[in-house]
Amino acid sequence: MNILAFESSCDETSASVVAREGDKFTVKSNIIASQVETHKLYGGVVPEIASRAHIEAISSITYEALKVADVTMDEIDAVAVTANPGLIGALLVGVNFAKALAIANNKPLVSVDHIKGHIATCYLDTEGNVPTPPFLALTVSGGHTGIYLVEDYDKIKLVGSTRDDAIGESFDKIGRIIGIPYPAGKGFDALSKEGFNEAVGECDDYLSKYKKSLAYKSGAFTLPSPAVKDDSFDFSFSGLKTAAINLLHRYEQLGEELPRAQFAARYTFEAVEGVAKKLGMAIDAYGVKEIALCGGVAANSHLRNRLAMLAKEKKIKLYVPPVSLCGDNAAMIGAQGYYEYIQGKFADSSLNASASDTIE
Ligand code: KG4
Ligand code: ZN
Numbered sequence: 617m618n619i620l621a622f623e624s625s626c627d628e629t630s631a632s633v634v635a636r637e638g639d640k641f642t643v644k645s646n647i648i649a650s651q652v653e654t655h656k657l658y659g660g661v662v663p664e665i666a667s668r669a670h671i672e673a674i675s676s677i678t679y680e681a682l683k684v685a686d687v688t689m690d691e692i693d694a695v696a697v698t699a700n701p702g703l704i705g706a707l708l709v710g711v712n713f714a715k716a717l718a719i720a721n722n723k724p725l726v727s728v729d730h731i732k733g734h735i736a737t738c739y740l741d742t743e744g745n746v747p748t749p750p751f752l753a754l755t756v757s758g759g760h761t762g763i764y765l766v767e768d769y770d771k772i773k774l775v776g777s778t779r780d781d782a783i784g785e786s787f788d789k790i791g792r793i794i795g796i797p798y799p800a801g802k803g804f805d806a807l808s809k810e811g812f813n814e815a816v817g818e819c820d821d822y823l824s825k826y827k828k829s830l831a832y833k834s835g836a837f838t839l840p841s842p843a844v845k846d847d848s849f850d851f852s853f854s855g856l857k858t859a860a861i862n863l864l865h866r867y868e869q870l871g872e873e874l875p876r877a878q879f880a881a882r883y884t885f886e887a888v889e890g891v892a893k894k895l896g897m898a899i900d901a902y903g904v905k906e907i908a909l910c911g912g913v914a915a916n917s918h919l920r921n922r923l924a925m926l927a928k929e930k931k932i933k934l935y936v937p938p939v940s941l942c943g944d945n946a947a948m949i950g951a952q953g954y955y956e957y958i959q960g961k962f963a964d965s966s967l968n969a970s971a972s973d974t975i976e
């Protein structure tokens with residue numbers, strides 16, 4: 617079967633045709649119109665501009681997704697769309713477009729949660745190297761940081777989350793202050809690598825070696841962990857962010873030059889260790905044998921490296937999507953849409969977008 621899927625929850629307009637044959641998915645097309653260059657001018661996503669850009673892009677990328685996949689609307693079995701969570705105006709564009717397309721072509725409509733979509737990225741591996749529920753998914757993006765228990769493909773429970781800011785937002789914000797253009801995550805990742813290399817040299821487990829290094833012990837960049845100090849699996853990135861901002865202010869007030877790479881390495885170290893700590897606790901508590909890393913921040917090389925170490929230590933399997941599928945895209949919505957479809961979970965013309973999270 618072929619699913620035509622849409623994603624427009626933030627600053628990426630995407631349309632994709634995902635096919636399901638046997639027990640495997642094939643991504644026939646995955647067209648992404650990114651608005652990053654537009655929002656870069658403002659240092660972050662401007663919701664109203666995002667909505668307008670989605671409207672401008674959605675028709676043409678739909679034609680392109682069908683053309684690249686070499687299928688017609690007649691060959692589409694269902695239309696799937698992100699309905700929540702996200703920027704409300706941005707979501708409404710995708711939802712209304714998908715609704716109109718489904719009604720006009722007499723196709724079933726499936727509503728997909730964006731976070732479930734990010735988790736479903738892990739099912740897209742063409743070799744069939746995919747996690748099987750139950751497993752834990754760490755979903756890290758610009759708007760979310762959570763640990764989810766995937767009990768079944770369409771039954772997902774939130775077991776831990778950020779109590780304030782998301783990890784991706786924190787990289788973007790701190791990165792912007794130290795001069796990395798929006799979205800700063802990728803640049804922050806590269807700068808941190810320089811910092812780790814300076815501190816411990818190039819190696820596979822530099823994150824663990826770093827803790828023993830002089831750069832760490834010097835205390836120049838003492839920063840708090842985002843792992844909440846209790847038995848929960850929750851995070852708090854606001855404390856880490858504030859401490860980092862205060863530290864940067866101090867450098868500015870003293871007129872001292874910031875060793876940017878060392879600072880980025882220490883910030884990344886605390887962020888990644890905090891996340892790995894809570895994930896480790898959740899793995900023990902739920903006794904799962906598989907974990908998955910998803911969302912835009914899953915592209916972070918240090919986090920990928922650290923979770924590979926964690927999985928090895930816990931003797932469990934880690935699934936990480938290719939970097940090209942970590943960010944927002946419609947193929948992931950198509951994959952989750954398939955599982956909602958086979959459960960008969962259809963939406964109708966009353967489908968509305970919602971800015972809020974629905975996974976509890
Ligand atoms: O999933 P996504 O595309 O959009 C949301 O749903 O938020 O995630 C975007 C986030 C941004 O904060 C971006 O800076 C971050 O993912 N990101 C990274 C990396 N690549 C993208 N963060 C850290 N390291 C990266 N390599
Ligand atoms: Zn996302």
